[in-house]
Amino acid sequence: MVIGGAGRDDLVANGTTVFRYLSLEDSYLSATGSDESVDWISGFNSNRDRLDLTALGFTGLGDGTNGTLKVSTEGDYDHTFLRSYEADADGNTFVLEFFDYVDFNAANFQRLISGTDTADAILGTSAGAETLMGYAGRDTLSGLAGDDRLVGGAGVTR
Structure with missing residues (x-):
């Protein structure tokens, strides 16, 4: 990178x-x-x-x-x-x-899949490289296939 x-x-x-x-x-x-x-x-x-x-x-x-x-x-x-x-x-x-x-x-282009200010379960796709953005709340981020980037944000991420 x-x-x-x-x-x-x-x-x-x-x-x-x-x-x-x-x-x-x-x-x-x-x-x-x-x-x-x-x-x-x-x-x-x-x-x-x-x-x-x-x-x-x-x-x-x-x-x-x-x-x-x-x-x-x-x-x-x-x-x-x-x-x-x-x-x-x-x-x-x-x-x-x-x-x-x-x-x-x-x-x-890296794709963005973003959450909200509440607790979210954000699931990537098998489409390729993505950025999963949790923002606030207690989020669960799952990248799946591809070269994904996981960003927890301000909340608690697991």
Whole structure:
């Protein structure tokens, strides 16, 4: 797993890599159009690598609005971009730049299955990698198949 953190990072996929983003400030285009904080990822393979954007609330691919990310290319398909067109309070938008053409699919995104403020029994699926988020309450988290991430939250988790 790779967590780039704030500022521009040059990241390289190596085997089966999960790139986890925890904050919009980890990779963004500023309101003025500056790309000084956009992460660059090379070697991403859509058959084996994943993005964990669950902490940011992104649900997958789309038009870049309503919690989705838009895929675009520049040049002769040398660079692929994932972009959100929904700005934060400062006008910044989340962007990732890939130094290859990437044919993204749903399996490239960690899925989020979340609980409530009460006691929940949260069961993953056999669909692949998921993040199970317990939040508050006494929760029971069961990942099932895939490379799952279990997060207990503020309550008691068992």
